Amino acid sequence: MGGAAPQKSEQKSLELLLLNGRASFLAVGQVHPLDIYKPQADTFLDSLGHKLKLEKWEKDEAPCLESALNVLENVKNHTLWATWMWNANTLPFGNLYGSSRHYGSYDQCLKPPWLHTHPQLKTKYCFADFLLSENSDVKKPTVYDPFGSTLDYVDSQTPYYLPLNVIKWGICIPAICSSTAVSKLAKVMYESGTLTTIASDVTVKHCQEAGESPPYSTGFYMFIALILSLVTTAVASTYYRKHVSSEESPNSLKTIITESFCMVRNREALVKDNKDEIRVMNGIRFLTAIGIIGAHVALYVTLSGANNLTYFEKFLDGIFVSVLNLEIIVDTFFMMSGLLHMKGLMGSRQNLFGVLWKRYIRLTGPFALIVFYLIFVSRHLNSGPGWYEIDETEICKKYWLRNLLMMNSNLKYSCHVITWYVSCDYHLAVLATILFYLYQKNRRLGFAVYAAVFILSMLIPGVLTYWFKLQGVILLDFGKFITNYRDTWHFNYLYTPFYSRGSPYIVGVAMGYFMSIYKPADYRKSVSKAWSIIATALSVCAIIYTFLMVYITVCREYDPLEAAMTAGTRRFLWAAAVCCIIAMCEYGTVPLVSDMLSWSPFTPLSRLSYGIYLIHTLVLQRYLLSHRSTHYVDVFSVVFQVIGALGLSIVLSYAMWLFVEAPLINITNHIFHNKSNSIESDKIHGENGVRHRNGIHHQNRVHRQNGLAKYKESSNGIQPDRERGENGVQHQNGFAKTKVL
Template sequence: MKSLFVIIILTLTKCQLTIQMREESTTGLAIQIKDMPSKVQGIQKNYDRITPKIPIEENRESRIYLEDVLFALKNQNWTADEEPCLNQTLVLIESLQNFTLWAVFNWDSISSQPLGLLYGNRYQLGNFDECLKTPWSNIHPELTTQYCLSEIVLERTDHFVKKRNKTHDWRYHPYGSVLDYLQYRPPHTRAINELTWGVCVPANCGPRSVERLLATMLARSHLGVAGIRPRIAVDSPCQKMSDSREYDALFFAFFGILLLLTTVCIVSTILNIRRKEHSTMDRIIKIFCLKENASNLLIAKEEGTEVLYGIRFFTICFIVMDHQIGIINAGPISNGLEVDHDVLSVKGMFVIHDDLFVDTYFFLSGFLLATAITKYKRLPNVFILILKRYIRLSVGFAVVIFYLCAVYPYTGSGPLWNRIIAGETENCRQNWWLNLLMLNNYIDSEHICLVISWYIPCDFHFFVVTILVYWIYKNSPRLGLTCAGVLAIASIVVPAILNYLNKLPPVQLFTYDFVADPRASEQFHVTYIKSHARYAAYVVGFASGLIFFHYGPAGNIKIKKWSVLGACVAMMVMLIVMINGATFLWREYNLIEGILYAAFNRPIWACGVALLVFCCSWGHVPVVKQFLTWSPWVPLSRLTYGVYLTHTIFITRNVFVARSPRHFDALDTLNSAAGTIFWSCVSSFLIWLLAEAPANNLFQLWISSMKKDVSKKEEKKVHEDPNTITTISSSSNDNLPSTIYFSKI
């Protein structure tokens, strides 16, 4: 009985002390408000006069919460630089208790506590526009606010590690501790204890003050339990309404050049109707004619490889879908836990190793190069071939880089926009020249401009090396075959050696860690983007092209009876290679198996594509062949290079202008990917008409003029000395076949 009496006395004493401390805190608040500038005090008194007071009984819970926040803020050590922010925050809380419009408007834009964090909802963004676009922002500058993003890591302080139960996943035991749940992170999944929290604060608050406010709010949330210590950092600059981005000279330069090219093309199209094709001016007009350049996309080459049109277009569709899934997964989604489970399930096996589709393009590029150059008894000038290939790859690439540097930052806004897009733009402004020199996958790749652009220098390097080896073969067959054999073996062995020496997984898998920041991945820089580690598929493509040319498109090899079976085997081989790579996520890594898979997965995939092409071209595969050779795929396949260059720009923009997390859904992602493909095709078509086609035509005109000049010189020499026998140099007489002209995605 005495013990009970003592407990009651102690409880009453504690309550009295708490009330006294809160009264002292409220008194301190009144003193701080008196110290505020007279203008803010006058406005506040006027609001207090016209704003009805809410009865304490009707708003008891919110008042208790706000009083707790107030008490915590008042009892911290604030520096002199932080006092203006503290004073404005105290006014905000007092006005919030009185239900004043501006204060409630401000507080309503903040997620007062993290929601959905345990289900993978990392981004707690609040309401970005409500914070910055207040109705009174222009007439009451003293109420200006800013939107700040913070990175928070919830750390446990007891250092207790629970042993895992082998019979079931203890992480999801309903009667377990949330501390265990937050701490445990399965491989290849997102961290549940990390969150990005957006908060609306007075404009005079610095990063340290924002961290104090968030720590106070988090301590009073459902995650503010004993044993959790938040590590908070506000590293990104806060956004204000007045921080609108000003248009610079680069922005106006882009649209000035765009207007000039558009005008030239439209005028040329009008003048081309009456052209006579006799003068140089007539030929230049034809170069810029929109009608002529658009009609070139419709020309289908009947060389027995018509199935490549469909394969090329659907490959880019799969690539767009993969990037759509990856970038959305890296952005703000509300069901990250569910997505992580799908990645580690059977569904994920069809997604996380889909980078093999890029090897399909390496195969196609090598295949078409072989079928084109083998038509010539004498190889055209190697320098002309390389220069033409460079122009084909670099012109559209330069347009996209120019857009990223000059225009892209102005196309959106949002909580995450500046953080994501500013980094992309800065990388492009810094390293654009590396991209145009085709060195961006080797030099400063940690700051590569446009992550997917690594593919372009790889393709160019493969083209140069292959052309040189073929030139050596034409001049010295034995030496050429030796070089080709060494390169073929090296293309298989080098990836295995690199993975072994650097202790890397067999392949780069598209898990959350990778898609969230590809530039931070070691394997991305060591093996994934390096030309010497990706050459195998191109070699298979070139060898397949030589075989196809040797036996001819008519199909001297009679495989019609076996074509259906061969096509099925080809698709089965490709599927097995893709799925087998995904299994390295959850099974124990075996050194020998890993080395073999790293060496052979890409060339075997390319062999599967080759078998499919041979079966459809030389045999009869019902439905599949008719579908892949459908005429609409012809122009679409020729736009795929522009689609590849632009599609991630659309995806990234759509993801990172988000004001709140989205629910990741397969059908919604498919719908978004279809829209991305459509707009990427439109942008690719415009780039082709205004830049790529005119540049290629000008190069062709230059080659033709060189040819005429050489012919005239030779004719003049023959006329002066009829006994002299001359041969026109193939360097000016032969041009790169049109097949290679359209051979790239």
């Protein structure tokens, strides 16, 4: 009896708050009041309203409560505006089968037809995280008991560590509600709709009001002006070069700019097939890029909401679990990067700081354009309930300088999450340059330090894996990564830093050194056809074995020492096998394989790889994160999206090549080699899209005919050195030697 008076006092206070708040909503329409003392609800809406009033609401939250009750009453009367808002909500479903995201009707909530005529009916769309259980010590279930508790199932994990106690839900509510009020409202709605009381915590991640859109900043207009300026300059330069006077000075600023931006020259530089390039690397690079896009399609489908993740996990049963080892193909790019970088360094003496500086500028130029886009433009071209949680705009605004300085190996600070590779590759290039410097000073010292670095490149990931008791194949715990990929700490130790990814690069350095000493052009078919086929077959077997390591790991009980050995050796084995295939194609005879990898269309596609790598995730984000519903994952849908993303990325990367990459190459060559009296246009080398153009220039003689520049042996002004060109890149130590007649 003693507690009745305080309870009655609280109810009176709540009633006063409701009465005060109701005045602002009288214009909405007729409202049938709910009796707050009503002991039992008659309908679901009555029950929901009753539970809302039982929550503890602060004074500033009372208008939200009144608005919600007003909506419920008008829904009962079938009033259009209220039914419209209510109908935009859908209760979470399928979360026990792995569907963790539930969007409702995003567009219906934010685009009612009376948005501008009745502003008092404005709504907002909020996306919230629901923690269904506070039990953090969840374990993988061994047996599912159909008569057991649902809470026990929710507290479990899937075989690959996907948590079942977290869902993300988008709800449509009155615009007057604050974030704290939204949390209470969403919790009551979930518990009432699912007939459960297990929503222990609700965190509102983002809210967007109807009619709200981000303002166009100065940076947006600057980006548009920059793109228009680049396109205009390229078009004007192309037209000008067709009508150029033969008396024009080759070193004038006008000549430098127009030749650098000439689309005819840059297009020919892209497609020209050079005599001494390592053609098989073009095919390997492009096919590997397709694999990378496939992996990222699966990643973004999962991040943006897959409604059948449990089925996806069942697909991974057996040998198909090897899909989780797909990330190892990135090591192919690291290996090729080391190979090409060392070949460039071995050509002749050069300024090593100049080589690294030039490389930095060329890598950073296209990357800076992507950062510019993400900061000022992406929000205006993307919308949807899944976009805001993965939006990279705020991270780019905070850490853009850190990213452009190649200090983004930590995913938490990475502006464009895939660009950890660019910084990692550049760090390894610096390491390889230091090794080469020591080699120049003292060969014995250089070899000794190289051996030590090679051993450390395998020891470091192995020791870290053993110390932290991690899996030998890092994505075996992909469920933890998907939940919060930027805060997965072990990725920042074992996946993105250069000290854990060095072994394939160091293997490539050794291969580049070998190919510089024993030039393929001088040792063609020095390995017999039989031994070439045998070595290639063994290499393919090694690649398959490395890829299947994850299946072997799953079939065996976890052992820290075995996991450490796997983590330390698998990248080296993969890179060595790919190097062997390249060597057999260059020094021996490998039917079919060599012809397939040397297919001529691979040449331009390979040279576009840097742009493809930077752009393809932007394409995936635009497509997948703008969806208003979750995705069904199967092999066909992944293949379909890979083809679409690949095709559009090729088109966009071609545009980037014509207007950004190629002009930057040419201008950089003039800056670093202004004594050579002409423009050098290196061929593109990309490993995972990263170019290896070590400041190379080609010896060309320019003849003027009919006002159009003609180049001996190369109509686009690009002629690779016949002794040191591979994949269209003449690795001649960063020095350009060109004579203009």
